[in-house]
Amino acid sequence: MASTDGTLGxxxxxxxxxxAVSRSWRDRMASKEWVLFLLFxxxxxxxxxxxxxxxxxxxxRLSVQKTDLLAxxxxxxxxxxxxYEYIFNNRTFRLVLRNTGIFLVACVGLTMVCGLLxxxxxxxxxxxxxxxxxxxxxxxxxxxxxxxxxxxxxxDPRFGLLVQILDxxxxxxxxxxxxxxxxxxAVIIVYVWKNLGFASVIFLAGLQAIPQDLYDAAKIDGxxxxxxxxxVTIPMLSPISFFLFITSILATFQAFDIIQVxxxxxxxxxxxxxxxxxxxxxxxxxxxxxRSAAAAIVLFSAMLIVTFVQMRFTEKKVxxxx
Amino acid sequence: MDNAxxxxxxxxxxxxxxxxxxxxxxxxxMPMFWMLSSSLKTLQEIYTFxxxxxxxxxxxxxxxxxWNTVPFGRFYINSIIITVxxxxxxxxxxxxxxxxxxxxxxxxxxxLFLLVLxxxxxxxEVVILPNFLFFGNTVRDWFGLEGNWIxxxxxxxxxxxxxxxxxxxMRQGFMGLPRDVLDAAKxxxxxxxxxxxxxxxxxxxxxxxxxxxxxxxNKWNDYLWPLIITRTVEMRPIxxxxxxxxxxxxxxxxxxxxxGTTFVVLPLIIVYIFAQRFIIDGLTAGATKG
Numbered sequence: 374m375a376s377t378d379g380t381l382g383x384x385x386x387x388x389x390x391x392x393a394v395s396r397s398w399r400d401r402m403a404s405k406e407w408v409l410f411l412l413f414x415x416x417x418x419x420x421x422x423x424x425x426x427x428x429x430x431x432x433x434r435l436s437v438q439k440t441d442l443l444a445x446x447x448x449x450x451x452x453x454x455x456x457y458e459y460i461f462n463n464r465t466f467r468l469v470l471r472n473t474g475i476f477l478v479a480c481v482g483l484t485m486v487c488g489l490l491x492x493x494x495x496x497x498x499x500x501x502x503x504x505x506x507x508x509x510x511x512x513x514x515x516x517x518x519x520x521x522x523x524x525x526x527x528x529d530p531r532f533g534l535l536v537q538i539l540d541x542x543x544x545x546x547x548x549x550x551x552x553x554x555x556x557x558x559a560v561i562i563v564y565v566w567k568n569l570g571f572a573s574v575i576f577l578a579g580l581q582a583i584p585q586d587l588y589d590a591a592k593i594d595g596x597x598x599x600x601x602x603x604x605v606t607i608p609m610l611s612p613i614s615f616f617l618f619i620t621s622i623l624a625t626f627q628a629f630d631i632i633q634v635x636x637x638x639x640x641x642x643x644x645x646x647x648x649x650x651x652x653x654x655x656x657x658x659x660x661x662x663x664r665s666a667a668a669a670i671v672l673f674s675a676m677l678i679v680t681f682v683q684m685r686f687t688e689k690k691v692x693x694x695x
Numbered sequence: 696m697d698n699a700x701x702x703x704x705x706x707x708x709x710x711x712x713x714x715x716x717x718x719x720x721x722x723x724x725m726p727m728f729w730m731l732s733s734s735l736k737t738l739q740e741i742y743t744f745x746x747x748x749x750x751x752x753x754x755x756x757x758x759x760x761x762w763n764t765v766p767f768g769r770f771y772i773n774s775i776i777i778t779v780x781x782x783x784x785x786x787x788x789x790x791x792x793x794x795x796x797x798x799x800x801x802x803x804x805x806x807l808f809l810l811v812l813x814x815x816x817x818x819x820e821v822v823i824l825p826n827f828l829f830f831g832n833t834v835r836d837w838f839g840l841e842g843n844w845i846x847x848x849x850x851x852x853x854x855x856x857x858x859x860x861x862x863x864x865m866r867q868g869f870m871g872l873p874r875d876v877l878d879a880a881k882x883x884x885x886x887x888x889x890x891x892x893x894x895x896x897x898x899x900x901x902x903x904x905x906x907x908x909x910x911x912x913n914k915w916n917d918y919l920w921p922l923i924i925t926r927t928v929e930m931r932p933i934x935x936x937x938x939x940x941x942x943x944x945x946x947x948x949x950x951x952x953x954x955g956t957t958f959v960v961l962p963l964i965i966v967y968i969f970a971q972r973f974i975i976d977g978l979t980a981g982a983t984k985g
Contacts, residue, residue: 406800409887413795414807417788420857425814428825435824494715505716507971509723514967514974516916518934519959522941523730526949534729537746566723571978578979627820630918634938648820648919655824656923665824673821680816 429673435666456667465642466650466668472557473646476628479558481621483565485614488572495573496580506577510570517567521634524563525550528635553643556636560644563631568624572617579613580606619683626676647672730960734758734953741949754950761955764943769929770936771958773848774915777932781852781914786907789861794891796862797869798877808866814859819920826854827923846926854920855913861906864977868902869895905977908970915963933959 436457439450460466491509495502512520527534528549536546549559583606591601629648632638638645638653645653651672655665733741735753761767795801796808819826830844844850872895880890896903921932928939940955967974 403800406887407802410795410799410801410804413791413799416784417792417811417857417862420784420788420853421811421814421859424826424829424854424857425817425822428822428829429817431825431828432822491719494712494719497712499709499712499716502716505720506975508720510971510975511727511964511967512723514912514916514963515960516918516934516937516963518916518918519937519956520726522937522952522956523726525941526733526953527726527729529949532742532744532949534725534746537744540745566726569723574975574979623818627818629820630916630934633918633922634941651820652823652919652923655827662824669821669824673817676818676821677816 432666432669432673435662436670438663440661440663452663456663457671460664460667460671465645468642469645469647469650472642472644473626475557476561476646477622477625479561480564480568480625480628481618483561484568484572484621485617487565487569488617489576489610489614491569491573492576492580495577506574510574512567512569513571515567517630518634520567521563521631524559524566524631525635528559550636551640553639553641556640556644560632560635563635564625564628567631568621572621575613575617576610579610583609615683615686619679622679623676626672626679647675730953730956733949734957736950738948738950757950757954758957760951761940761958764951765936765940765955766928767933767936767955767958770931770933773925773930773936774932774934776848777851777917777921778911778914780848781855781917782907782910784852784856785858785861785910785914786903788856789858789865789906790896790903792862793865793869794887794895796866798890798895799887811859811862814857815863819854822854823920823923826920830924845924846930848930850924851921851932855917858906858910861910864906865899865902868899872898901973902977902980904970905973905980908966908974909977911966912963912974 437451437453437455439452439455495506495509530536530546530548530551533546535549539546547555549555587605587609588601591605596604627648628646629652632644632646632649633652636644638649647668651665651669654661654668732749734757735755736747736750736757737752737754740747740750792811796804796811801807827845830847830850832843834840834844835842876894876898877890880894885893916934917932918934922935925931925935928936931939937955937959941952944952
């Protein structure tokens with residue numbers, strides 16, 4: 374700053390004036406642009422603050438308050454971590470955490486493995502593959518509520534499609550949605566079916582971005598198909614796999630509609646996940662806002678950790694690339 | 696290995712691949728086919744064993760019965776209103792914000808952009824309770840209302856009006872536009888409004904359409920928030936409404952229930968048939984470049 378002032382002081386009177394005029398013109402242009410910027414971002418920020426940031430803060434506040442059931446609000450009575458203590462000491466909530474873990478691992482794992490297999494198929498020069506891609510992707514766009522009902526019919530223990538298909542192979546079908554131990558697997562099957570297309574379309578884009586000469590070079594080195602897959606395809610796919618992994622985890626944390634329609638979180642909390650617990654504690658029978666808010670913060674924290682892991686890894690990747 | 700056996704191996708691999716494709720189509724397509732086929736079955740055909748794949752005498756009356764059991768006409772109107780206003784607001788908020796972050800100068804702009812991105816970490820599911828209380832209590836104090844906004848369209852639409860994802864996606868798209876065309880506009884003395892509507896939006900049309908389609912699909916399928924914030928049958932969107940049909944039919948009359956689910960997915964299937972490439976290409980571009 375000081376050196377700039379010094380140069381200005383040494384310059385001639387006329388130069389100073391020209392500089393000053395052009396600077397004030399530039400300032401005015403800049404401030405006009407600032408105003409425009411603020412106008413343009415205002416609507417988005419207004420709604421983000423009203424319905425995302427402020428409620429997040431409100432949620433934290435509710436989670437450390439006692440619930441006033443008559444007024445249907447927080448009661449402003451500060452109870453510290455009592456709500457958190459309650460849920461973490463609660464058998465049901467521990468079951469919910471277990472369900473959420475199983476649900477996450479199974480959904481994300483199966484979707485990614487099956488998605489990669491389908492993508493590898495679609496990446497070959499086969500006739501009709503564009504049509505197949507369109508069919509495979511379609512379930513991803515369809516309403517979870519409607520899909521859930523269709524699958525409830527397919528899982529129907531008397532007249533469902535699945536019981537009849539299993540019958541061809543002489544396998545007795547479990548009463549999927551009536552049994553606590555089968556409800557969660559049933560819901561997982563539906564989510565994998567619905568999200569498989571998204572994973573395979575993303576993987577396919579990644580596969581098509583791998584330069585052919587890498588494969589040619591590996592071939593010259595005498596690498597067989599499996600070896601080429603292991604040493605070219607897998608490493609080249611790793612950035613997109615990581616992206617898919619993270620987005621799948623975040624989406625799976627939020628899964629709600631299919632569970633609500635198919636099982637209502639039951640039977641006996643057998644398919645209640647974290648999101649469903651937040652909903653059920655907040656709006657179901659025996660609603661308790663404090664506990665619902667505390668569970669929501671647990672959910673938020675879990676997603677926050679996933680996002681931070683992603684940021685750490687992406688940063689590293691950028692560094693390695695130079 | 697000689698050439699003949701190599702060729703045979705290749706053919707075998709191809710046959711296996713086609714078999715694989717067939718299996719994929721079967722597994723993914725079967726539930727959708729089952730929905731459509733069952734929506735035209737008589738009760739008797741539904742209860743036959745082994746399954747009847749194609750109904751002998753299509754029962755279009757199932758659709759009429761579904762339409763009359765719960766007010767699907769009303770559900771359609773509600774869903775259209777929610778989708779048009781919800782997606783419309785998101786598109787407006789998203790394009791304006793993306794343009795500002797891509798082309799306008801502002802001190803500390805990058806920090807503000809991080810603030811937008813941070814919203815990606817707070818999905819609507821986490822804040823359903825405080826948002827519900829906002830429309831139940833807070834709006835009354837703010838606007839001096841007699842009642843509250845629970846069970847209103849504005850309460851369904853407003854919490855989903857902003858978009859962090861859309862801002863990110865479209866900013867990315869805007870910044871990928873050729874710089875010299877934009878500079879030429881500047882030299883011509885075009886203001887920002889003219890640059891945006893005359894140059895940026897037409898050139899970035901694919902990415903804007905992609906986001907618009909994603910937004911429309913999301914609004915149409917939205918379930919959790921409308922389930923909570925709407926209270927009467929006349930205000931329910933179609934996704935929540937079809938659940939009412941499912942409950943009303945006591946999961947026995949599957950033909951009618953499948954006709955109802957067809958009502959829900961049909962508009963999206965039509966959109967998908969026409970806009971398939973935009974949706975898939977846009978999503979994959981977002982993933983591979985983002």
